[in-house]
Amino acid sequence: MHLILFIVFAGFCLAGAINLLLQSHPINSALSLIVVMVSLAVLYLLLGAEFLAAAQVIVYAGAIMVLFTFVIMLLNASREERTLGSRAALRVGFPAVVAILAIIATVILHTQGLGVARLSDGITSTEELSAVLFTKLLLPFEVTSVLILIAILGAVALAGHDERERTGGK
Amino acid sequence: MTILQFILWSVLKVAVVTVVMLLAVAYTVLLERKLVGRIQNRWGPSRVGPFGLLQPLVDGAKSFLKEDIIPTGVYRPLYLIAPILALGCALISIGVVPFGVPVSIAGSPPLFQIANVNIGLLVILAVTSIGVYGIALAGWSSNSKYSLLGALRSSAQLVSYELALGLSLVGVVLRAGSLNLRVIVEQQATQGMLTWNIFGGGQIFAFFIYLMAAYAETNRSPFDLPEAESELTGGYHTEYSSMKFAMFFMAEYANMITVGCVATLLFFGGWTSPFGDLIPPFENVFFDAGLSLFWFVLKVFAFLFLYVWVRGTLPRFRYDQLMNFGWRWLMPLAILNIVATSLWLAYR
Numbered sequence: 001m002h003l004i005l006f007i008v009f010a011g012f013c014l015a016g017a018i019n020l021l022l023q024s025h026p027i028n029s030a031l032s033l034i035v036v037m038v039s040l041a042v043l044y045l046l047l048g049a050e051f052l053a054a055a056q057v058i059v060y061a062g063a064i065m066v067l068f069t070f071v072i073m074l075l076n077a078s079r080e081e082r083t084l085g086s087r088a089a090l091r092v093g094f095p096a097v098v099a100i101l102a103i104i105a106t107v108i109l110h111t112q113g114l115g116v117a118r119l120s121d122g123i124t125s126t127e128e129l130s131a132v133l134f135t136k137l138l139l140p141f142e143v144t145s146v147l148i149l150i151a152i153l154g155a156v157a158l159a160g161h162d163e164r165e166r167t168g169g170k
Numbered sequence: 171m172t173i174l175q176f177i178l179w180s181v182l183k184v185a186v187v188t189v190v191m192l193l194a195v196a197y198t199v200l201l202e203r204k205l206v207g208r209i210q211n212r213w214g215p216s217r218v219g220p221f222g223l224l225q226p227l228v229d230g231a232k233s234f235l236k237e238d239i240i241p242t243g244v245y246r247p248l249y250l251i252a253p254i255l256a257l258g259c260a261l262i263s264i265g266v267v268p269f270g271v272p273v274s275i276a277g278s279p280p281l282f283q284i285a286n287v288n289i290g291l292l293v294i295l296a297v298t299s300i301g302v303y304g305i306a307l308a309g310w311s312s313n314s315k316y317s318l319l320g321a322l323r324s325s326a327q328l329v330s331y332e333l334a335l336g337l338s339l340v341g342v343v344l345r346a347g348s349l350n351l352r353v354i355v356e357q358q359a360t361q362g363m364l365t366w367n368i369f370g371g372g373q374i375f376a377f378f379i380y381l382m383a384a385y386a387e388t389n390r391s392p393f394d395l396p397e398a399e400s401e402l403t404g405g406y407h408t409e410y411s412s413m414k415f416a417m418f419f420m421a422e423y424a425n426m427i428t429v430g431c432v433a434t435l436l437f438f439g440g441w442t443s444p445f446g447d448l449i450p451p452f453e454n455v456f457f458d459a460g461l462s463l464f465w466f467v468l469k470v471f472a473f474l475f476l477y478v479w480v481r482g483t484l485p486r487f488r489y490d491q492l493m494n495f496g497w498r499w500l501m502p503l504a505i506l507n508i509v510a511t512s513l514w515l516a517y518r
Contacts, residue, residue: 069307070306
């Protein structure tokens with residue numbers, strides 16, 4: 001049962017990713033990305049990470065991708081054009097990505113003591129996750145939140161800067 | 171229980187819940203038309219059947235039989251997917267809502283809930299956040315200025331108020347220590363009305379924040395700017411007709427029912443009686459189940475009534491007021507509520 005679901009949703013995920021690259025209209029690509037993210041959420045669920053799955057859908061598919069589609073709609077982005085640059089990126093980009101992925105995969109496969117993930121009925125409950133997050137991993141967790149806070153402040157500062165210039169430095 | 175039995179029971183439950191939900195949607199529309207009529211001192215639908223009770227069925231038949239017009243300028247694939255997405259998401263979220271005490275007959279899985287999920291609350295939030303795409307894509311693919319404006323307003327409003335909505339629920343989750351909707355209900359049901367989250371739980375501010383954010387989330391008056399008739403002729407569904415329009419319409423009312431269910435479960439003790447143990451439980455399984463169903467339906471009905479009442483009384487917000495209210499008032503208040511609840515729980 002788990003294996004069937006895994007194959008189906010991994011298939012969705014790959015199909016979405018390939019469709020993302022092949023579509024020439026940005027909104028179709030954005031929608032393919034949503035398919036990828038939702039099927040990834042199902043894969044997380046199959047691995048027993050229920051909270052991660054829900055967060056993936058709420059944050060990535062629900063919030064971030066809405067902003068993506070929003071920007072595409074507002075800018076009225078049309079079909080992409082093939083230029084010299086994009087052709088060059090196509091030629092060099094794919095081999096480069098394959099090479100990088102190969103290197104990462106080799107390193108991960110050769111590292112010892114990484115633990116295993118398998119399709120299972122066992123589910124890591126939200127309580128266990130938060131217990132680990134707020135005791136063992138407290139420092140990285142807080143550092144990440146500070147990082148996000150800095151990004152928010154930076155965005156506000158940039159937006160405010162533009163506003164001042166337009167209104168004549170009030 | 172074999173896997174075949176499980177699948178058969180699940181299909182049965184899904185079928186029953188879907189039919190009941192669609193009927194509820196149809197009659198919520200009638201309820202709204204009747205009540206708004208009475209508020210405006212007129213009768214509302216009264217011709218089809220006794221008290222106009224057959225009106226929803228006739229309306230449904232009309233939507234089915236009308237000519238299905240697709241305007242020439244639309245982007246077809248997305249134009250066709252958008253209403254399905256909107257209605258689908260609105261109907262899926264009811265799948266994790268428990269309606270009554272967990273009874274089972276003849277070795278069945280617990281009836282009165284399709285799926286008892288550990289993260290039920292998060293599932294509802296996730297499905298509603300996907301529902302935004304139905305509206306956004308409808309507006310964009312229609313290729314019309316009114317639709318696009320309506321869709322942009324709606325997406326901005328949904329993204330803004332989703333924050334306040336999510337944060338207002340954290341207090342309840344903190345108190346229950348679980349995201350499972352059944353656990354949340356059972357935790358507040360110990361002393362009847364006194365221990366409901368809205369009274370004994372001290373979540374009354376959270377409840378009002380949730381209610382206001384949810385009204386904005388469902389695009390309902392006084393936050394119904396995405397379809398402000400006087401400015402946008404119809405908003406995101408201007409270019410839709412016949413059944414496709416009806417699907418958006420049904421999605422809106424299904425979302426209203428879901429909001430009523432969530433408010434009932436999180437703040438008003440779900441299917442439990444407000445009198446707690448003052449009325450001793452019957453020893454009969456069927457009576458107990460029926461009574462729990464009665465309380466649940468009564469509470470959800472009260473929320474639907476409130477929806478219509480608010481629509482009949484309050485004028486529409488201006489757009490900047492809407493954004494200011496969401497970001498400057500609701501969200502900080504929701505965060506304060508989380509801090510206060512955490513301090514109280516830590517002190518206790």
